[in-house]
Amino acid sequence: MIDAALPRLLAALLCLGLLLLAERRWPFRALPRGRWWPNLGLASLNAGLLALLPALSALFAAHWAARHRLGLLHWLALPDWLALPLAFLAMDAAVYAQHRAMHHWPLLWRLHRVHHADPALDVTSGLRFHPAEALVSALYKAAVTVLLGAPLAAVLAFVLALNLGALFSHANLRLSGKAERRLRRLLVTPGMHRIHHSQRRQEQDRNFGFFSPWWDRLFGSYQAAPLGGEATLRIGLDSGPERPAGLAELLRQPLRPDPAPPASDTMLGQCKTPPDSKP
């Protein structure tokens, strides 16, 4: 199997460094200093945990499925030019569905709300996931990879795109309206994903995509702009602390009985779509 861990780590660090520089140059909001450390602490824990469990990685799953000729795309024996983009798109759709499930089911929401409890957004928010969510997510991606029979090259490209896309979509970046509109045809932008981090419940149930914006548009969960405009958009959880929580507090958060999301309309095809204004 191709050992892609080092190139992936280098690409993520390069992207992180470039986005940190861009955030300093074109910040969307002024943010307090020192808020990075709990997020980076979680990222380090997750990296260490997943490094100890290589069999949970999607790349390992792709290699294993190819060796045993398992999964839909292996059975269909499609040519690479078709199998690679199909696998990439299917995995992106699967991650979109996973994100909706994280908001819908109270037990999963307990894990995912650690990500949403960040009272501000910057590139480090894209690394802020509870280790239990990181494990669930790794297991899910590995299972999807095997069921699809996704080729190794497609999985490698997807994992890289997802990691870099998560960093970009959480960045504290001010893009011009023109850049937002153009990028949103292909990518989830910071302006689009910021709405998902709103304290308003109905906005949290929008813009679930992490990499491509197409699934939100297709399944009716796309929202172009905050309901009351950017000035009224408050980030985080209304039940959460205003100050950034420490690492130990973040690790304990899933055990706290915060109000779970109402058993609402967050599953596929059941979303009420607000007015789809520009961009």
Ligand SMILES: [Zn+2]
């Ligand atoms: Zn979410």
